[in-house]
Amino acid sequence: MSAWVWLKGQVKKLKRSITALYYAAHDPRTGWLPRILAAIALAYALSPLDLIPDFIPVLGMIDDLLILPGLIWLAVWLILPEAWESAKERAEREPIRLRENWVAAVCVFIVWDSLAVYVLYMVTRSYGSASLQDNMILLLAATGGILVLCEITWNVWKLKSEARQESDARTPDAMEEGLLSQA
Known part of the structure; x- marks a missing residue:
C-alpha cells in the first residue's frame, strides 16, 4: 500500500472524528474546556486555510495529520467517555457534511x-x-x-x-x- 493511499485513509478517519467531536461538543455532559478545545479543532478543520496548503502532495496533509489529531486527542481526553462513545455512534448513524467556514x-x-x-x-x-x-x-x-x-x-x-x-x-x-x- 502506498503512502498516499494510507494518508487518504487517515484523513477519512479524521473527518469521522471531527464529526464525532462536533456532536460531543453539543452534548450537555461535555464541560467548558473540552468544548473550547473542540471549537478550536473544528475551526481549524473547517477553515479553508491550512498551515501547509493541501495542493502540495503529501506535505499538504501532514498538518491535518499532526495538528488536528493533537487537538482532537486533547479534547477527547477531557470529554467524558460516555459522551464520546455516544458522539461516535451518532457520527456513524448521522454523518453530516460540515462546510468550510470562512x-x-x-x-x-x-x-x-x-x-x-x-x-x-x-x-x-x-x-x-x-x-x-x-x-x-x-x-x-x-x-x-x-x-x-x-x-x-x-x-x-x-x-x-x-x-x-x-x-x-x-x-x-x-x-x-x-x-x-x-x-
Missing part, C-alpha cells in the same frame, strides 16, 4: 498575521538599526498590509478555482444534454 479562516488569518507582525517587531527591536527602529510603525504597517493583500489574493484565487471546478463538473452534463436535444 469566518474561521479570517480568524486564522488574524492570528497568523498578528504572530508574523509580532515576530517582526521583536526581531526589529532586538537586532534592527536605529533608523529601522525609528520607522518601525511604517515597517509593521507595510508588513500587515502586504499580508492582508496576499490573503485577499489567495481567497479570490481559491474561490475562483472552486467556481471553475464546479462549472467544469457541470459542463459535461450540459454538453451531453445539448447533444441529446439536437438529435
Whole structure:
C-alpha cells in the first residue's frame, strides 16, 4: 500500500472524528474546556486555510495529520467517555457534511498575521538599526498590509478555482444534454 493511499485513509478517519467531536461538543455532559478545545479543532478543520496548503502532495496533509489529531486527542481526553462513545455512534448513524467556514479562516488569518507582525517587531527591536527602529510603525504597517493583500489574493484565487471546478463538473452534463436535444 502506498503512502498516499494510507494518508487518504487517515484523513477519512479524521473527518469521522471531527464529526464525532462536533456532536460531543453539543452534548450537555461535555464541560467548558473540552468544548473550547473542540471549537478550536473544528475551526481549524473547517477553515479553508491550512498551515501547509493541501495542493502540495503529501506535505499538504501532514498538518491535518499532526495538528488536528493533537487537538482532537486533547479534547477527547477531557470529554467524558460516555459522551464520546455516544458522539461516535451518532457520527456513524448521522454523518453530516460540515462546510468550510470562512469566518474561521479570517480568524486564522488574524492570528497568523498578528504572530508574523509580532515576530517582526521583536526581531526589529532586538537586532534592527536605529533608523529601522525609528520607522518601525511604517515597517509593521507595510508588513500587515502586504499580508492582508496576499490573503485577499489567495481567497479570490481559491474561490475562483472552486467556481471553475464546479462549472467544469457541470459542463459535461450540459454538453451531453445539448447533444441529446439536437438529435
